[in-house]
Amino acid sequence: MAVLHSQVLRPGGFSELFPAWARYPDAVLFAGGTSLIRSQGQELPKLPDNILSLEKIDELHRITRTERYLEIGAAVKLSDIIALGKTVPGAFSSTLLGIASPPIRNLATIGGNLCVCGDATAPMAALDARYELRSAGGIRWISANRFSSLPVNLSPQEMLSRIRIPLEQWTxxxxxxxxxxxxxxxxxxxxxxxxxxxxxxxxxxxxxxxxxxxxxxxxxxxxxxxxxxxxxxxxxxxxxxxxxxxxxxxxxxxxxxxxxxxxxxxxxxxxx
Ligand SMILES: Cc1cc2nc3c(=O)[nH]c(=O)nc-3n(C[C@H](O)[C@H](O)[C@H](O)COP(=O)(O)OP(=O)(O)OC[C@H]3O[C@@H](n4cnc5c(N)ncnc54)[C@H](O)[C@@H]3O)c2cc1C
Structure with a gap:
């Protein structure tokens, strides 16, 4: 069957995402889209030919907290992290509040920010966070310090799925x-x-x-x-x-x- 072009795919889970990515290897992950359309200037933004939207993958929107860690799915919006209040280490919340403006932070995701080495890279490295990376082949973890310059440390058709932040008290x-x-x-x-x-x-x-x-x-x-x-x-x-x-x-x-x-x-x- 011929492969169609200019697709917006909305997988409902990882089990749909990776086969779709294999079928459209040029497809670009779309989280908040704010970086993808940044600095384009024209009235209608130009988007990649094939898009894999992360919006319907529940696991990417999850936030959990244990005594030792805060875990955040890669597609959680910056504004939702800020809204967690005191649970969030000060270095992280101050940095998020310094990113763009509230309307952008309502769209932009933490995963998108880290994959373009945006400002959140600094608190993640300073707090010794670790990232869960997923591909069709499985899961691996990497330290934030090793995912901090462009191009980021992702293999082809691999994505950032979760961020684990140690909860330590800083004076x-x-x-x-x-x-x-x-x-x-x-x-x-x-x-x-x-x-x-x-x-x-x-x-x-x-x-x-x-x-x-x-x-x-x-x-x-x-x-x-x-x-x-x-x-x-x-x-x-x-x-x-x-x-x-x-x-x-x-x-x-x-x-x-x-x-x-x-x-x-x-x-x-x-x-x-
Ligand atoms: C007006 C304006 C001001 C801005 N100001 C700032 C600023 O002050 N500081 C700052 O850091 N940034 C800033 N940005 C850039 C951008 O908004 C942020 O970095 C934002 O967090 C990107 O997240 P997103 O979800 O929109 O990413 P997207 O645009 O959806 O994606 C960005 C890139 O990452 C890839 N990607 C997304 N999610 C994943 C994932 N889970 N795994 C693997 N790859 C992924 C995408 O394929 C794409 O290549 C600004 C942008 C605008 C438009």
Missing amino acids: YTIYRKFHALTENDGGVLLMLIQNQKDILVKIQIVFAGKTLFRDKNSETYLEGKALPLDRKDAFHYRDLWKTYLEGLGKPGPLLRSKIINGIEAGILGLAD
């Missing part, structure tokens, strides 16, 4: 969004700090823009130090990040100085 969360002045200098900087009494026990800093930056080596430097921090330690920590970014040879000088200034301001806020 301070610092969120900064750098709006892009040029194509390459936007992104989200997140600093998560956990202390017990006057001791800093954990710090995780992530910048996600075109590329994800996280210096796991420097994270241990401040752990166990008394709060407020000694200013010398705070400046040394900033310098570790400087050395890390200079060693990578990216990002460019403008974004590098924005990240370093953001980290310096955040860390000095913990110093006397």
Whole structure:
């Protein structure tokens, strides 16, 4: 039988989605559609020839919470995550509130955002989230840190189906969004700090823009130090990040100085 073109397919479950994808290998997953039509400018947006809509797959719309994790289906809208309120780690909700405007957030999904390495990449990496990826062949899990630059770590005809976020208590969360002045200098900087009494026990800093930056080596430097921090330690920590970014040879000088200034301001806020 001849294969028809220009189809909008609405599978009712994974058991329908993957056979449909095999039949239309060029089909593009359509979640909220906001990224697919972004920046087109013309009155009628141009859509891919064949579309696989995720709207009717119940599992992709599920949210569950256990004592240790929050699990979110990939097709959950950003606004529905925000509406969960205090269940959502502060780093995640602050980032979602910084994305576009409420009408866009009512359409846009978390899976769509992560698959285009949007702003939600930063809290997912900082919170050590893991992603469930599905294909006709089965399921695999991947850390958010390994799914954070374009093209994302998906095999052909594989999709992001679920996000698992550890629920840890963070004492301070610092969120900064750098709006892009040029194509390459936007992104989200997140600093998560956990202390017990006057001791800093954990710090995780992530910048996600075109590329994800996280210096796991420097994270241990401040752990166990008394709060407020000694200013010398705070400046040394900033310098570790400087050395890390200079060693990578990216990002460019403008974004590098924005990240370093953001980290310096955040860390000095913990110093006397
Ligand atoms: C005016 C405007 C402002 C915006 N501002 C921001 C902003 O501030 N920050 C930001 O991060 N983004 C922004 N965006 C981009 C976009 O809206 C978001 O990134 C959004 O979350 C994308 O989600 P979606 O569900 O609409 O994705 P879609 O457009 O449906 O899909 C995006 C891509 O991901 C693929 N995809 C979708 N779901 C899956 C899945 N589960 N598995 C595998 N692949 C999948 C699609 O095939 C497509 O290639 C903006 C967009 C607009 C129009």
